[in-house]
Amino acid sequence: MTRILQGVLEFQRRIFAEKKELFEELGKGQKPLALFITCADSRISPDLLAQTQPGELFHLRNAGNIVPPYGIVSGGEDATIEFAVHYLRVRDIILCGHAKCGAIHGLLHPENLGTLPAVGRWVEHSRGLLQRLKPGSDDEQLQQAIELNVVTQLEHLRTHPAVKTALEARTLRMHGWVYDFERGKVTVYDPLKNQFVPLAESIRDKMLRDAGRDQGPRSEWETRA
Ligand SMILES: [Zn+2]
Incomplete structure (x- = not known):
């Protein structure tokens, strides 16, 4: 605690x-650039990652960066999303998973959650992704599950009325990221490729698509809105 108190004084x-x-x-007042949804994991610092200042990111954090489908739990997720999208009118939602996520590891290994019943119940909201897992080593399956979890939560986000309305009005975009804190790398979900690509590649692809928008296909999130 001393370390924290010294920090506040500084x-x-x-x-x-x-x-x-x-x-x-x-x-x-506040006019945040985006709603940033990520894990409660202490190794993740969104403002450090995005180099943002107070007032620029509206945060929603919980174990496993999980967004249950709208209305099925009485937690703070529904309210936080509604406030950010409907009231603050953020134009972007970033759903950011991360490497070595303990919550997702727990989903894959429920035998380790014996003393953590609340965590066990919470990660049940991501159980559907297990059907999409391909065979692989423990590490490979964890990485796959972390990515699939991001895609699953983007799907859940679409069940939230404020999100659905804003997507239909084309005033909101959703982005699925995975942050590898050991390497400082971010990969981004590309719905057209149905895979995660490095951030720089994602930015380049988006610029190319925007340049050819009149001829080329629109992104899946837009066409599905
Ligand atoms: Zn985590």
């Missing part, structure tokens, strides 16, 4: 003074 002494104008501006 923030108050130095960082707050340096960014005083930013914090005053935030007092007027």
